[in-house]
Each structure stands twice: as C-alpha cells, then as structure tokens.
Amino acid sequence: MSAPPPPPADAAAATMPGTHFRTGGGTRIRELGFRLLLLSALALALLVLVVLVIDVLNDGLGSLSLDFLTETPSRIDPSSSGIAPAIMGTLWLMFVCAAFIIPVGVASAVYLEEYANRERWWNRFIEVNIQNLAAVPSIVYGILGLAFLVRGPLSLGNVVLAGGLTLGLLVLPVVIVAGREAIRAVPPSIREGSMALGATQWQTIWKQVLPGSVPGIATGTILALSRAIGETAPLILVGAVTFATTADTGLFQEFSALPIQIFGWAAEPQEAYKLLAAAAIIVLMAVLLAMNAVAIWLRNKYEKKW
Amino acid sequence: MEAGTQTLGGAAPGGNPLGAARRRWGEEVIRGLLFLAAVISILTTAGIVVALLTESLSFFQEVGTRFFTDSSWSPLFSDPQFGIWPLLNGTFLITGIAILVAVPLGLGSAVYLSEYASPRTRRILKPALEVLVGVPTVVFGYFALTFITPQILQAIGIEVQVFNALSAGIVMGIMIVPTIASISEDAMSAVPQGLREGAYGLGSTKRQVATRVVFPAATSGIVASIVLGISRGVGETMIVLLAAGLAPNTGVNPTEGYATITTFMGATAKGDNPAGTIGYESIFACGLTLFVLTLFMNMIAIRFVRKYREVYE
Numbered sequence A: 001m002s003a004p005p006p007p008p009a010d011a012a013a014a015t016m017p018g019t020h021f022r023t024g025g026g027t028r029i030r031e032l033g034f035r036l037l038l039l040s041a042l043a044l045a046l047l048v049l050v051v052l053v054i055d056v057l058n059d060g061l062g063s064l065s066l067d068f069l070t071e072t073p074s075r076i077d078p079s080s081s082g083i084a085p086a087i088m089g090t091l092w093l094m095f096v097c098a099a100f101i102i103p104v105g106v107a108s109a110v111y112l113e114e115y116a117n118r119e120r121w122w123n124r125f126i127e128v129n130i131q132n133l134a135a136v137p138s139i140v141y142g143i144l145g146l147a148f149l150v151r152g153p154l155s156l157g158n159v160v161l162a163g164g165l166t167l168g169l170l171v172l173p174v175v176i177v178a179g180r181e182a183i184r185a186v187p188p189s190i191r192e193g194s195m196a197l198g199a200t201q202w203q204t205i206w207k208q209v210l211p212g213s214v215p216g217i218a219t220g221t222i223l224a225l226s227r228a229i230g231e232t233a234p235l236i237l238v239g240a241v242t243f244a245t246t247a248d249t250g251l252f253q254e255f256s257a258l259p260i261q262i263f264g265w266a267a268e269p270q271e272a273y274k275l276l277a278a279a280a281i282i283v284l285m286a287v288l289l290a291m292n293a294v295a296i297w298l299r300n301k302y303e304k305k306w
Numbered sequence B: 001m002e003a004g005t006q007t008l009g010g011a012a013p014g015g016n017p018l019g020a021a022r023r024r025w026g027e028e029v030i031r032g033l034l035f036l037a038a039v040i041s042i043l044t045t046a047g048i049v050v051a052l053l054t055e056s057l058s059f060f061q062e063v064g065t066r067f068f069t070d071s072s073w074s075p076l077f078s079d080p081q082f083g084i085w086p087l088l089n090g091t092f093l094i095t096g097i098a099i100l101v102a103v104p105l106g107l108g109s110a111v112y113l114s115e116y117a118s119p120r121t122r123r124i125l126k127p128a129l130e131v132l133v134g135v136p137t138v139v140f141g142y143f144a145l146t147f148i149t150p151q152i153l154q155a156i157g158i159e160v161q162v163f164n165a166l167s168a169g170i171v172m173g174i175m176i177v178p179t180i181a182s183i184s185e186d187a188m189s190a191v192p193q194g195l196r197e198g199a200y201g202l203g204s205t206k207r208q209v210a211t212r213v214v215f216p217a218a219t220s221g222i223v224a225s226i227v228l229g230i231s232r233g234v235g236e237t238m239i240v241l242l243a244a245g246l247a248p249n250t251g252v253n254p255t256e257g258y259a260t261i262t263t264f265m266g267a268t269a270k271g272d273n274p275a276g277t278i279g280y281e282s283i284f285a286c287g288l289t290l291f292v293l294t295l296f297m298n299m300i301a302i303r304f305v306r307k308y309r310e311v312y313e
Helices: A009-015 A023-062 A066-070 A084-115 A121-133 A139-148 A162-186 A186-194 A199-228 A233-235 A257-268 A271-302 B023-061 B085-116 B121-132 B138-154 B163-191 B195-201 B206-217 B218-236 B237-245 B259-269 B277-312
Strands: none
Touching: A009 A233, A009 B206, A023 A257, A023 A271, A023 B121, A023 B138, A023 B206, A066 A084, A066 A271, A084 A121, A084 A199, A084 A257, A084 B023, A084 B163, A121 B023, A121 B218, A121 B277, A139 A162, A139 A233, A139 B023, A139 B218, A139 B259, A162 A199, A162 A233, A162 B023, A186 A199, A199 A271, A199 B023, A233 B259, A257 A271, A257 B138, A257 B163, A257 B237, A271 B138, A271 B195, A271 B206, B023 B277, B085 B163, B085 B206, B085 B218, B138 B237, B138 B259, B163 B195, B163 B218, B163 B237, B195 B206, B206 B218, B218 B277, B237 B259, B259 B277
C-alpha cells in the first residue's frame, strides 16, 4: 500500500501552463506549507535524537579511556571511577537472559505455530496474553521479580539470577513474536514433503522447520537482548547496586549493570559524576548499535527466499 | 496437524498398514514440553497479578479508603498519609505534556511517511525514527536532566526548578513519537487506494486527500496509537525518576517537580524496606494502580486497532 498516489493537479498545471482551472497560487502555497509542516514534525523528532547523541558525546568523551572500562566506581574520586562492575554485571545478566529466552521463547513459538489448535480457548488465551504482556510497564516486571525471585517463594536475594530472569520474562514476548514469524515463513510444502517421506511431526520441526527459521529467531533474540540491556527500572526493583566495589560477580552474587550505573551517576548532584554517566551512556549506546548492526546483517545475509 | 486422533490397537505389528498411526509417546512428551513453555507466559501474568494483589491486600487492610480520601502521599513518614491523588496528578500532568509534544510530531510524521514520502525516502526515514525506540529510557532521563532543563528551558528564560514536569514531559513526548507515528502510519497505509483516487478524481489536492479522506478513514488506528502512547507514558519510570523529582505535588505548574506513581516505586525500592512494612506494601499498591491503568488503556487500544482492521481487510 506504499505506492505513491498519482500526482495531483499541481503537476499537470506546471507542465501545461494555462490549463490549470482550480489550483490557484494560494492553493499551491498552502499545499507546500502543509507538506513542509509535516516534514518539519518528522525532522524535529530526528533532530532531538541527533542533539541527544551530540550532547552525550560532548559530555562523555572526555572521561572515556581504557581505565574507565577497567576501574570500579568510587564515591570519593570521580576521576578514577570506572564501569568494570557494571560491564561484568551486564554481561552476566545478558547470559542468564539469553539462556532463558532462547529455549523458552522458541519452544513457545513452535507450540503456537505448529501444534496449537486455534479452536481451543486456551490457545487463544495464550496468544491474547502474550499480546497484553508486551504492553505491561517494565517496572511491573520488577515487582514480579521482587515478589517471587528476590523474596517470596524463591528468595534468591538481589542476585544476577533474579535480575536476569526478570529481564528474560520482560523480553520473552519479543522472542516469541519474532520466532512465530520466522516459523510461519517456512512454507507448508517443506513440512508436507518431510511428512510424506515418513518423518514425524517433531522430526519435521527439528530437521526442517527450525533450521529454516534460525536467522529470524537469531535476529529476534538479539533485538530482545538489546531491549533488555537498556532496561533500568526492573533492575532497580530487584535491587541492583549503583556503587559496586568489585567487578567480581556471579549467578548468586549481587550485581551492578550499565543502565543502573548510568542512573546512579546521573542522579548524583555533582557535575563530575554526570560526565561519568555520559561516558557510560556512550559505552551502552555503542554496544546497542553493534547488536542492532549484527541483527540487521544476520537478517540480510541469511534470510531465505523460499 | 492433530496427530493420532484414533489411538486404539494400531500398535500391533502386521496390523492394517493404512490404519490409524501408532501413538508415538516421544512426540506426545515433546508436545507437552512445548506447551509448558507456552504456559510460562500465562504464569508470568498470573505471577504479576498474584504478587500485586497479595501485598496490596495487606496494604489496603491497613490503609483502607484513605488511599482515595487522604489529600497527600507520604507512606514512609512517621505520620503517614496515603492519598494516591498527588501521584496520579504528577503522572497525568507529565504524560499530558508528553502527549502535547508527541501527537503533533507523531501524526505529522505518520501523514508524511504514508502520503508524501517516496518509497526511497521512506526506507531511510522510517528506520531512523525507529532508532528512537531503541534509546534506553535512562538515556532520555539523562538528556532531560542535563540538557533540556539547563540548556534549553533555563536558557530561553523559563524559570524551571532543577527537577520539573516540563522537561520530563517534553522528553517523554519525544520517546512516544515513534509509537504514535508507526501505529497511525499503519492505519493510514491500510486506507484503500481507491478512496484516494476517488478524491483525486473529484479534483482534490494532495493536502485535501490527506486531511479529509485518509485521516478520517484512519481515525480508529490513530486513536489507538494515542491511547498506547499515553499508556507508555504512564508506565515510564526512568525519565521521571531522573528529571521530575520525588516530591508529591498537587499543583499544575509544569515548572515545578512532581512525583509520579513510577517514581515513588523506583525511589522506595532503592531504599531498604523489609517485606511486611507499609513502605514495602505501598510499592505494590502503586504497582497495582499502574497495572490496572495501563491494562485498561491497552484494552481500549486493542479494541480500536481491531476496528480499523475489520473495516478494510
């Protein structure tokens, strides 16, 4: 539906002078003005994005150095502060998150596309539920993590495992939706051919459908992780720490994370800490940019044309 | 795709080779495991509801209707007040400012992308706009606090406090632009080409087609996009936590600071509130309020989206 509409009377009037009967000069100016107004709306939104990037680079580049990546944050001396604990925490969180969302997300997608009978109310319920989950505010997932993982039944404490699973639950719908699209893109003839040769349904899925949908699933997973990596609010609720004194962390240890570190520094009143926050933002945005670039590359390179 | 609808007897070797297939237990187990994975999403919803309700229940047993009748909110003070209105006031004031920014920018972008942009321009501009979705909200919060407030608002002579609703609202509006733009653009692109051609045939200009034919025909999608935008704003935490301050405020002056539902939750969770205290429970009562608000808005939005799909597909 993106085909441009046919040129309006304006164009005809321009090429055939004297034949225009209703597009007077005033109309043409109003047409142009309207078009410029629309374009400026779009341009303004993009301009803010550009200004944001320039502002962050301007504030943060000065603090960016190798030491910044390897030091721990300091309450006393901003100039010797670094983000090593935040980087380690974020890596651990992403590891836990990926280990959770890849199997669960792909399995859900396979179930919904290959097995679920849409006549059954529970299958429709699962679909509506996933649609609704995608719109729940992220801080509410923090509540879920706080009540069930950090305290309550599991009582893991403020540890990486609780944080990673909370983020995993938050971005699970992204993987399921992407996985379903990738699976749906595998044509039915592939499945029918496999079944006709005597393969069972699962053999068909495992040997034909899943290999054909790996690029789509991988792209979806990277996009889900790139959403998870910037999430801050849920991590505040599950108790990530802003001033970690050591980069040493693990599944069952306390943790910091890049967005949490940015928040902690940005909330400090002293200017020096705000500049550190900007430097950490540069690191986070660089990682995000790289992840998205990989996702786009994967999609373009491996997407199969059936 | 239902495997093995007839399961009786077919297992015997030498039975009718064209009869019903033998039930394969391995296949059934796999099917069961996949179903369990899909059920995790339902457990997530159930977990959210259970967590919110149980803690909120003990909150409301203690506080009762003071949640609606108290005029201020200070559950952590020695003389605690439990009125939710100041937090709702901050939430909707800031979201209101955001919508004032996001609706013109988002709808303008949507009309441009759908009606004016050439396919090539569209291919470049649309992903560029979507980059805004990928910016972590903590980065927007930093931008509101360290750039919009001092270098824009204070620089042009608006006397805003360090924490203020205006800068949080403006930046939140920019954050919402892609939500409004992409959903309304979908709705506008779904308007059948025949309607446009009919209008051109009657001598309409491009602007008339966009404003008098496409825009009205896409109304339900546009409304859905705005409702979803509001819902995103209400649930947003980091921008308000960094830029709008923590003080509950019942006024409407956008140059002052305001606490919102989400800032209270974030700021309180950062402090030490052991389970069972009223401080801990108040996080959940706020969470419940937020969950109900956003769920309600999402349901409205989904209904509107269905409406435009039904009309043209």
